[in-house]
Amino acid sequence: xxxxxxxxxxxxxxxxxxxxxxxxxxxxxxxxxxxxxxxxxxxxxxxxxxxxxxxxxxxxxxxxxxxxxxxxxxxxxxxxxxxxxxxxxxxxxxxxxxxxxxxxxxxxxxxxxxxxxxxxxxxxxxxxxxxxxxxxxxxxxxxxxxxxxxxxxxxxxxxxxxxxxxxxxxxxxxxxxxxxxxxxxxxxxxxxxxxxxxxxxxxxxxxxxxxxxxxxxxxxxxxxxxxxxxxxxxxxxxxxxxxxxxxxxxxxxxxxxxxxxxxxxxxxxxxxxxxxxxxxxxxxxxxxxxxxxxxxxxxxxxxxxxxxxxxxxxxxxxxxxxxxxxxxxxxxxxxxxxxxxxxxxxxxxxxxxxxxxxxxxxxxxxxxxxxxxxx
Amino acid sequence: xxxxxxxxxxxxxxxxxxxxxxxxxxxxxxxxxxxxxxxxxxxxxxxxxxxxxxxxxxxxxxxxxxxxxxxxxxxxxxxxxxxxxxxxxxxxxxxxxxxxxxxxxxxxxxxxxxxxxxxxxxxxxxxxxxxxxxxxxxxxxxxxxxxxxxxxxxxxxxxxxxxxxxxxxxxxxxxxxxxxxxxxxxxxxxxxxxxxxxxxxxxxxxxxxxxxxxxxxxxxxxxxxxxxxxxxxxxxxxxxxxxxxxxxxxxxxxxxxxxxxxxxxxxxxxxxxxxxxxxxxxxxxxxxxxxxxxxxxxxxxxxxxxxxxxxxxxxxxxxxxxxxxxxxxxxxxxxxxxxxxxxxxxxxxxxxxxxxxxxxxxxxxxxxxxxxxxx
Numbered sequence: 001x002x003x004x005x006x007x008x009x010x011x012x013x014x015x016x017x018x019x020x021x022x023x024x025x026x027x028x029x030x031x032x033x034x035x036x037x038x039x040x041x042x043x044x045x046x047x048x049x050x051x052x053x054x055x056x057x058x059x060x061x062x063x064x065x066x067x068x069x070x071x072x073x074x075x076x077x078x079x080x081x082x083x084x085x086x087x088x089x090x091x092x093x094x095x096x097x098x099x100x101x102x103x104x105x106x107x108x109x110x111x112x113x114x115x116x117x118x119x120x121x122x123x124x125x126x127x128x129x130x131x132x133x134x135x136x137x138x139x140x141x142x143x144x145x146x147x148x149x150x151x152x153x154x155x156x157x158x159x160x161x162x163x164x165x166x167x168x169x170x171x172x173x174x175x176x177x178x179x180x181x182x183x184x185x186x187x188x189x190x191x192x193x194x195x196x197x198x199x200x201x202x203x204x205x206x207x208x209x210x211x212x213x214x215x216x217x218x219x220x221x222x223x224x225x226x227x228x229x230x231x232x233x234x235x236x237x238x239x240x241x242x243x244x245x246x247x248x249x250x251x252x253x254x255x256x257x258x259x260x261x262x263x264x265x266x267x268x269x270x271x272x273x274x275x276x277x278x279x280x281x282x283x284x285x286x287x288x289x290x291x292x293x294x295x296x297x298x299x300x301x302x303x304x305x306x307x308x309x310x311x312x313x314x315x316x317x318x319x320x321x322x323x324x325x326x327x328x329x330x331x332x333x334x335x336x337x338x339x340x341x342x343x344x345x346x347x348x349x350x351x352x353x354x355x356x357x358x359x360x361x362x363x364x365x366x367x368x369x370x371x372x373x374x375x
Numbered sequence: 376x377x378x379x380x381x382x383x384x385x386x387x388x389x390x391x392x393x394x395x396x397x398x399x400x401x402x403x404x405x406x407x408x409x410x411x412x413x414x415x416x417x418x419x420x421x422x423x424x425x426x427x428x429x430x431x432x433x434x435x436x437x438x439x440x441x442x443x444x445x446x447x448x449x450x451x452x453x454x455x456x457x458x459x460x461x462x463x464x465x466x467x468x469x470x471x472x473x474x475x476x477x478x479x480x481x482x483x484x485x486x487x488x489x490x491x492x493x494x495x496x497x498x499x500x501x502x503x504x505x506x507x508x509x510x511x512x513x514x515x516x517x518x519x520x521x522x523x524x525x526x527x528x529x530x531x532x533x534x535x536x537x538x539x540x541x542x543x544x545x546x547x548x549x550x551x552x553x554x555x556x557x558x559x560x561x562x563x564x565x566x567x568x569x570x571x572x573x574x575x576x577x578x579x580x581x582x583x584x585x586x587x588x589x590x591x592x593x594x595x596x597x598x599x600x601x602x603x604x605x606x607x608x609x610x611x612x613x614x615x616x617x618x619x620x621x622x623x624x625x626x627x628x629x630x631x632x633x634x635x636x637x638x639x640x641x642x643x644x645x646x647x648x649x650x651x652x653x654x655x656x657x658x659x660x661x662x663x664x665x666x667x668x669x670x671x672x673x674x675x676x677x678x679x680x681x682x683x684x685x686x687x688x689x690x691x692x693x694x695x696x697x698x699x700x701x702x703x704x705x706x707x708x709x710x711x712x713x714x715x716x717x718x719x720x721x722x723x724x725x726x727x728x729x730x731x732x733x734x735x736x737x738x739x740x741x742x743x744x745x746x747x748x749x750x
Contacts, residue, residue, distance in 0.1 A: 124624075124626040124628075181616060184613070184632070185605075185607045187616070187634050187635065188602050191632075192598040195595050195638075195639070195642070196571055196574075199571075199574075199591035199592060200574065201576060217574060219570070219574070220574055227560070232558060232559075232693075235559035238559070241556060241559065249397075251498070252495075252499060253499075253655055256662070257566075259559040259563050259566070260563075263563055264570070280628055284628065287631070288624055
């Protein structure tokens with residue numbers, strides 16, 4: 001365990017590699033993960049949380065980290081003692097995703113074949129590959145079934161993939177603000193963000209480790225993505241046309257409006273903590289994800305599953321709008337599954353699933369209680 | 376007149392310059408413009424068309440240019456003999472905007488002080504400045520009043536600015552798919568696009584003429600902007616998740632989906648015809664535009680105006696959504712003006728105003744007829 005509470009598990013199956021969805025081999029694979037709460041003797045209280053695009057395993061602060069220096073978790077409002085996902089009751093596991101840059105193997109990791117970071121030699125991984133390595137982690141922890149797998153956005157895709165890949169391991173699933181497949185609009189935004197990274201000469205075909213980083217391109221990519229997480233309403237409320245530190249326009253190309261300053265700040269903050277190649281790999285995995293595809297990974301393979309679902313969308317989410325959650329609900333019901341659906345009124349866009357929301361807290365808490373009691 | 380039908384008017388008032396809204400001086404100013412149809416003896420049939428962001432004076436083909444090689448106009452479906460804006464009846468004038476790169480003075484023009492292109496020495500101009508130089512053109516043409524001023528998007532902002540700056544010259548106005556002021560969301564997209572240009576090392580502080588051009592940055596900027604002109608629905612219909620020339624994913628960062636190929640094509644096509652600095656100047660002018668500001672340019676100065684308005688919005692336009700047109704209508708009505716408003720059902724997003732649409736044709740034709748007959 002490192003100081004942040006992060007633990008590591010490395011597996012290297014014979015011959016030391018796993019087979020990825022695209023047929024290539026990868027290994028050894030290290031998984032960075034964190035746990036919260038106590039595992040019940042019968043291991044019946046496990047909740048697997050899937051982080052979204054730029055998240056990591058640090059879903060919340062740890063009980064033992066009560067000093068001021070402890071790093072906030074990305075879902076502190078939801079996960080903790082007596083919260084929506086109550087760590088007095090449940091044993092929470094959250095792992096950083098394959099292809100990411102927060103401890104789990106990804107393009108920044110050393111390629112054993114060369115002794116250098118993978119860069120673009122890292123294989124293009126899929127959401128199914130991400131779930132595949134998480135399965136290895138649960139095997140390592142001796143967990144045969146989870147009470148629930150919960151996550152939003154790209155995390156919600158992993159939730160759905162768990163239900164398809166290992167239905168017998170998933171008693172219930174809570175996909176939040178997510179989709180069965182990216183729309184052309186979502187692919188378009190991801191592609192433009194990737195182009196912004198690849199347009200930066202420092203990107204250098206993905207080979208920039210130890211050299212100047214493609215910071216400008218990554219910042220632009222983040223700004224594009226960040227806009228899609230907000231909403232017209234929330235931006236109007238938060239920024240409107242307010243000027244930054246000025247009573248009049250600059251009449252040059254510096255920051256005039258607060259929203260410009262905010263976006264530049266988001267861009268520059270992101271480049272200090274995230275890897276440009278990981279941005280490429282994770283967005284590609286999200287674009288490829290398709291539970292309506294006609295191959296064996298379709299949602300229609302779920303017709304024998306006992307998994308219970310709570311599907312949640314948010315009114316102002318225009319990245320994965322409610323109609324996409326409704327399509328998911330329809331597909332699940334068509335397969336005879338037990339599905340609850342809730343569209344939550346929220347004006348803060350796609351990010352709504354991450355923000356404090358009493359309704360979401362009680363919805364998830366109630367759903368989990370129902371699943372636990374329905375043993 | 377050059378081969379495209381474009382004419383030029385250059386003015387240099389004593390002392391050879393005009394005063395811009397920011398207080399700086401600019402001159403001489405050349406205006407590239409085109410005309411269609413015949414000016415009536417009493418000059419009562421003038422329609423001034425305002426082009427949008429990346430348009431130019433070539434609103435339509437000219438009657439005399441019927442060979443196949445003639446360049447299409449950006450509004451051929453609307454402007455021509457027996458079309459919505461009937462050039463058998465009306466005399467149409469369209470000028471390229473100040474700060475643009477299609478013949479009117481802008482950052483690519485030679486700075487008389489240095490003999491080199493202005494680059495970032497070009498002053499930051501506003502929508503009011505654009506309209507100011509168009510007024511000089513109408514003066515030059517001896518036109519004291521126009522039957523109508525018509526335009527969409529940034530062109531619609533110029534339409535509204537005409538009504539505020541020179542109300543006595545405007546008998547009627549047709550602002551299409553536009554707004555009185557950019558929302559934080561619209562500013563955000565413009566800012567990220569500007570950042571993409573300025574992140575390109577070839578941009579070089581705007582000093583790139585005669586050197587390598589910031590093509591990558593400009594292409595990314597165009598892709599960002601282009602997404603905002605479309606809609607979720609139209610992209611789903613046009614591209615969905617269709618793959619480009621392939622039966623399966625590439626598992627690399629080449630083009631997989633048709634929508635990616637389309638965007639890359641739009642980006643690369645744009646850099647061949649547009650100037651990166653003009654992108655910065657025009658988006659800044661659009662961001663600054665604010666008819667609800669508390670200074671003298673407010674929409675509330677219109678209370679004595681006789682201008683008649685036809686305001687049109689489109690259901691799937693999320694860049695300037697219908698609620699913004701309704702705010703405009705409300706402000707105009709509050710000032711006692713004669714306003715018609717129509718929201719047209721269209722699933723193709725902001726670009727709807729440019730696309731063939733019988734309803735828009737007949738709406739504009741009928742409105743113009745009413746204004747002309749109501750002499």
